[in-house]
Amino acid sequence: MRSPNELARKFREKQLKLTPQRQLLFGLLHQNDSHPSAENLFEAASKQMPGISLRTVYQTLGELAEMGELQMVDVGTGAKRFDPNISDHHHFVCESCGAIRDVEIAAKPKLRDGSGKFEISQVGVVFHGRCENCVPSAKRSPAQQVKQKATKK
Amino acid sequence: MRSPNELARKFREKQLKLTPQRQLLFGLLHQNDSHPSAENLFEAASKQMPGISLRTVYQTLGELAEMGELQMVDVGTGAKRFDPNISDHHHFVCESCGAIRDVEIAAKPKLRDGSGKFEISQVGVVFHGRCENCVPSAKRSPAQQVKQKATKK
DNA sequence: TTGTTAGTTAGCAATAGTTGCAAAATAGAT
DNA sequence: ATCTATTTTGCAACTATTGCTAACTAACAA
Numbered sequence: 542m543r544s545p546n547e548l549a550r551k552f553r554e555k556q557l558k559l560t561p562q563r564q565l566l567f568g569l570l571h572q573n574d575s576h577p578s579a580e581n582l583f584e585a586a587s588k589q590m591p592g593i594s595l596r597t598v599y600q601t602l603g604e605l606a607e608m609g610e611l612q613m614v615d616v617g618t619g620a621k622r623f624d625p626n627i628s629d630h631h632h633f634v635c636e637s638c639g640a641i642r643d644v645e646i647a648a649k650p651k652l653r654d655g656s657g658k659f660e661i662s663q664v665g666v667v668f669h670g671r672c673e674n675c676v677p678s679a680k681r682s683p684a685q686q687v688k689q690k691a692t693k694k
Numbered sequence: 695m696r697s698p699n700e701l702a703r704k705f706r707e708k709q710l711k712l713t714p715q716r717q718l719l720f721g722l723l724h725q726n727d728s729h730p731s732a733e734n735l736f737e738a739a740s741k742q743m744p745g746i747s748l749r750t751v752y753q754t755l756g757e758l759a760e761m762g763e764l765q766m767v768d769v770g771t772g773a774k775r776f777d778p779n780i781s782d783h784h785h786f787v788c789e790s791c792g793a794i795r796d797v798e799i800a801a802k803p804k805l806r807d808g809s810g811k812f813e814i815s816q817v818g819v820v821f822h823g824r825c826e827n828c829v830p831s832a833k834r835s836p837a838q839q840v841k842q843k844a845t846k847k
Numbered sequence: 848t849t850g851t852t853a854g855t856t857a858g859c860a861a862t863a864g865t866t867g868c869a870a871a872a873t874a875g876a877t
Numbered sequence: 878a879t880c881t882a883t884t885t886t887g888c889a890a891c892t893a894t895t896g897c898t899a900a901c902t903a904a905c906a907a
Contacts, residue, residue: 558874558883579864594886599865601884615770617818620864665770665820711854711903732893747857752894754855773893 555608565590566601570611571625576632576641578620616641616667631666638674708761718743719754723764724778729785729794731773769794769820784819791827 548567552559569585570577577585583598602623606613612624616634626643633642644666701720705712722738723730730738736751755776759766765777769787779796786795797819 556883560874560884562885592886596866596887597885603866615768617768617770667818667820709854713855713903715856745857749858749895750856756895 551608551610555604557604557608561590562586562593562597563601563604565593566598567605567610570602570605570623573625574643576614576622576624578622580620582623614665634667635671635674637671640674704761704763710757710761714743715739715746715750716754716757718746719751720758720763723755723758723776726778727796729767729769729775729777731775733773735776767818787820788824788827790824793827 548564549559552563557563565586566582569582569589573582573585575581579595579598579602582602583593583595586593586598602611602613605611606623609627610625612627614622614624614632616622616632618634618639622641624643628645631644633644635641701717702712705716710716718739719735722735722742726735726738728734732748732751732755735755736746736748739746739751755764755766758764759776762780763778765780767775767777767785769775769785771787771792775794777796781798784797786797788794
């Protein structure tokens, strides 16, 4: 899933052109387990490809999500986050520094609502709390804040 | 929790004035188990109090949430939803009609992340799927769409 | 009843995040 | 080298929400 050939094949399969923008974004995302937002990826991409458009970042992320190459996750902190880990997992959000960590749920609880009438296709679990860098007793100082506008809650 | 006196007391306690707007919104919310958005409540409120401001609705909902009188839930469908049910429960979102139902989690799984390093203060579980009115085999037609702008996904 | 005033409302501008649209650019096929 | 269906860009528009502030009013006092 990481070789350039693989990538090219996947794109061709979906009749998507192998543009430099797509290659860059795909690569950046896969080197990144911090659950970046579109804006985060735009900044990273801009360093390697000055002039790339934020619009393209959104567009491409949307396409990759549709292709099943990444998960779009909304943890309720404003911007959507993009996760190259497409396995069945959930998320932990640090209330202090904003860090997001993948959480594997070992024993998946049997899902059924009381009435048995719902048809559940997707379960999203989001944990909020303090991460290892931010628990009061932590040795280290709070992790670098996930980049976000100062005005954001 | 429903008597006017109760309400008045609670407001006074927090040194909040018992304004007609607050009374109306509090009442509307408690008659409503559909998990309305601020906009939904604004529309409902406007019928009984033409001229009420959307700004006031947001303001009041924020205050009630801070008071612990309601839960503010973000199920990832755009606008925040407001739930007068403040018990420990989760949510099911119908992908078809947008309905939101409370889901009680009977046996609460023990929460611990693998490392034991996180400090989890809040867990939000959101189920997405089709509700009883929307499962293909349903007798009834899809429930009335939760009011939302047609342009919204 | 009438003041007084701290708390509240309403209106509007501003913000964040995201999408729609149309024109300019280009990957990939011939 | 040419052609054209896709892409990329830039920008306007949009949704949800908040900041600011002037006008208003509930609640308490006189």
